[in-house]
Amino acid sequence: MHSLHQDLGVPPAVNAxxxxxxxxxxxxxxxxxxxxxxxxxxxxxxxxLMRAVGREIARATGTEDGCPTxxxxxxxxxxxxxxxxxxxxxxxxxLPDPGDAPCEVILPRGHSVHFGAxxxxxxxxxxxxxxxxxxxxxxxxxxxxxxxxxxxAALLYVQSHHAVQxxxxxxxxxxxxxxxxxxxxxxxxxxxxxxxxxxATGADLVVxxxxxxxxxxxxxxxxxxxxxxxxxxxxxxxxARPMKVGKExxxxxxxALREYGTTPAGDHRARMERLAGRLAGLPGLTTRxxxxxxxxxxxxxxxxxxxGEAGRDAGRLxxxxxxxxxxxxxxxxxxxxxxxxxxxxxxxxEERLVAQLxxxxxxEGR
Numbered sequence: 001m002h003s004l005h006q007d008l009g010v011p012p013a014v015n016a017x018x019x020x021x022x023x024x025x026x027x028x029x030x031x032x033x034x035x036x037x038x039x040x041x042x043x044x045x046x047x048x049l050m051r052a053v054g055r056e057i058a059r060a061t062g063t064e065d066g067c068p069t070x071x072x073x074x075x076x077x078x079x080x081x082x083x084x085x086x087x088x089x090x091x092x093x094x095l096p097d098p099g100d101a102p103c104e105v106i107l108p109r110g111h112s113v114h115f116g117a118x119x120x121x122x123x124x125x126x127x128x129x130x131x132x133x134x135x136x137x138x139x140x141x142x143x144x145x146x147x148x149x150x151x152x153a154a155l156l157y158v159q160s161h162h163a164v165q166x167x168x169x170x171x172x173x174x175x176x177x178x179x180x181x182x183x184x185x186x187x188x189x190x191x192x193x194x195x196x197x198x199x200a201t202g203a204d205l206v207v208x209x210x211x212x213x214x215x216x217x218x219x220x221x222x223x224x225x226x227x228x229x230x231x232x233x234x235x236x237x238x239x240a241r242p243m244k245v246g247k248e249x250x251x252x253x254x255x256a257l258r259e260y261g262t263t264p265a266g267d268h269r270a271r272m273e274r275l276a277g278r279l280a281g282l283p284g285l286t287t288r289x290x291x292x293x294x295x296x297x298x299x300x301x302x303x304x305x306x307x308g309e310a311g312r313d314a315g316r317l318x319x320x321x322x323x324x325x326x327x328x329x330x331x332x333x334x335x336x337x338x339x340x341x342x343x344x345x346x347x348x349x350e351e352r353l354v355a356q357l358x359x360x361x362x363x364e365g366r
Contacts (some may be wrong), residue, residue: 011325012325013325013326013327014325014326014327014345014349014352014353015327015341015344015345015349016326016327016328016329016340016341016344016345016349016350016353017327017328017329017330017339017341017344018329018341018343018344019191019211019212019213019343019344021071021116021211021218022116023327023344024218025209025211025212025217025218026211026212026214026215026216026217026344027344028215028216028217028252028256029215029256029259031255031259032215032216032217032252032255032256032259033252034255035251035252035254035255036217036248036249036251036252036255037248038251039247039248039250039251039252040247040248044247046247049247049250050067050068050233050236050245050250051233053066053068053250053253053254054066054067054068054229054233056254056257056258057221057223057257058223059257060195060196060257060260061195061196061199061206061208061221061223062195062196062199062200063199063206063223063224063225064224064225064226064229065223065224065225065226065228065229065230066221066222066223066224066229067221067222067223067229067232067233068210068219068220068221068222068245068249068250068253069207069219069220069221069222069240069243069245070218070219070220070243070244070245070249071209071210071211071218071219071220072188072190072191072207072208072209072220073115073116073117073122073220074122074220074240074243075188075207075208075220075221075222076119076122076123076126076156076186076188076207077122077123077125077126077239077240077243078126078222078232078235078239078240078243079126079154079186079205079207079222079232080105080122080123080125080126080127080128080153080154080156080186081095081096081125081126081127081128081232081235081238081239081240082126082205082228082231082232082234082235083153083154083184083186083205083231084098084101084102084103084126084127084128084153085098085101085127085231085234085235085238086231086234087230087231087234089234089237092234092235092237092238092239093237093238094238095126095127095235095238095239096124096125096126096127096239097127098127098128098129098153101127101153102150102151102152102153103127103128103129103151103153104128104129104130104131104147104149104151104152104153105123105128105129105130105131105153105154105155105156105186106131106133106144106147106148106152106154106155106156107119107123107130107131107132107133107155107156107157107158108132108133108134108139108143108144108157108158108164108168108169109132109133109134109135109136109139110134110135110136110137110139110163110164110167110168111139111156111157111158111160111163111164111168112130112132113158113160113162113163114162115160115162115190119156119158119188123156125239126235126239127239128153128154129151131147131152133146133147134169135167136164137164137166137167138167139167139168139169140169140173141169141173141174141176141177143169144169144173144174144177145177145180145181148177148181148183152181152183153183153184154183154184154185154186154204155174155177155178155183155184155185155186156185156186156187156188157171157174157185157186157187157188157203158187158188159171159187159188159189159192159198159294160188160190160191160294161191161292161293161294161331163294165293165294171187171198171201171203172201175201175202175203178204179202184204184205184228185202185203185204185205186203186204186205186206186207187201187203187205187206187207188207189206189207189208190207190208190209190212190220191209191212191213191296192208192213192296193213193296193297195208195214195221195260199223199224203224204224204225204228205222205223205224205228205232206222206223206224207220207221207222208220208221208223209221210253210256210257213260214253214256214257214260215256215259215260216252216253216255216256216257217248217249217252217253217256218249219245219249219250219252219253221253268298268299268342268343269289269299271342272289272299272300272301272340272342273289275301275340275342275350275354276288276289276301276302278354279301279303279354279357282357282358282361282362283309283310283311283361283362284305284306284307284308284309284310284311284361285303285304285305285306285310285357285361286303286304286306287301287302287303287304288301288302289301289302290302290339298341298342298343299342300329300339300340300341300342301339301340301342302337302338302339303328303337303338303339303340304336304337305317305336305337305338306336307336310361311361313333313336314330314333314334314335314336314337314338315330315333315334317338317360318330318333318338320360321353321356321357321360324356326352326353326356326357328340329341340353
């Protein structure tokens with residue numbers, strides 16, 4: 001059978017890393033694929049479709065309205081642009097130059113993350129000026145309050161495994177600070193799974209990825225009040241123009257939102273325990289099951305690599321597996337730890353992972 005994977009020289013990857021942008025986000029369900037095919041066969045008035053998709057986002061998130069985007073990163077840029085320029089067309093067309101409008105976006109220093117690009121850059125694309133407060137491992141509500149001034153446009157809270165998890169101001173404290181000073185709060189909850197939880201905290205604009213937990217095509221979601229979503233959509237007349245979303249992506253996102261939560265996610269802990277047991281006997285590996293560092297209901301198999309016994313360090317082991325088409329979660333490779341994420345990993349792919357690890361550590365790679 002003809003395969004573009006073969007023609008392009010990019011074979012399908014075994015994804016044991018998670019729902020990662022670098023590995024294409026999610027494998028789409030048949031319903032989502034069919035919805036995208038339906039969209040591909042027809043023209044549509046895009047402004048009408050954007051508003052209709054906003055209503056679907058609102059239903060899924062429990063908010064008044066929504067605005068679809070190309071991803072969570074563009075969602076941050078558009079959310080910032082919306083609080084800087086509002087619906088004023090002159091200001092929208094001048095961005096990323098904010099002129100004399102308030103444009104400072106305050107965020108905890110431990111939330112100034114790099115997720116493939118710096119979150120500071122997403123703020124700047126939207127016309128904001130990032131203002132980091134506190135220290136990398138200690139930020140309080142007083143740090144936020146002390147930085148608020150006449151140029152403050154928003155507070156940004158990043159809910160992510162990339163962010164520092166200890167010593168940070170809580171979202172509840174951030175929302176309370178924003179309310180007290182009349183400053184909107186933007187939450188980047190890109191990979192979070194409970195779409196209703198984060199808007200219910202009182203945050204004014206919440207940003208999600210549509211291609212990660214939701215399982216849709218590469219896309220994003222902003223949700224909040226009708227007024228704020230009108231301002232977000234208005235940015236498509238300015239800086240969001242190169243971030244515009246195609247009709248196929250919008251249909252796929254809607255179908256993914258409608259299907260999201262209709263099938264049990266399942267508890268992968270037992271599966272990961274079994275996998276940890278299978279890999280524990282390989283030279284240089286110590287295994288255990290750990291929970292997600294950001295508090296999501298995800299359990300992963302952790303591999304701690306002994307370079308002396310394994311014949312290579314964790315980074316090299318991950319690279320050798322990647323060269324064989326198997327991708328582990330390597331965020332902590334520098335500390336000797338690799339992780340296996342069960343969510344995108346089919347049973348046959350799990351067997352391939354075990355076989356490749358075994359070959360490297362017991363046979364040809366030693």
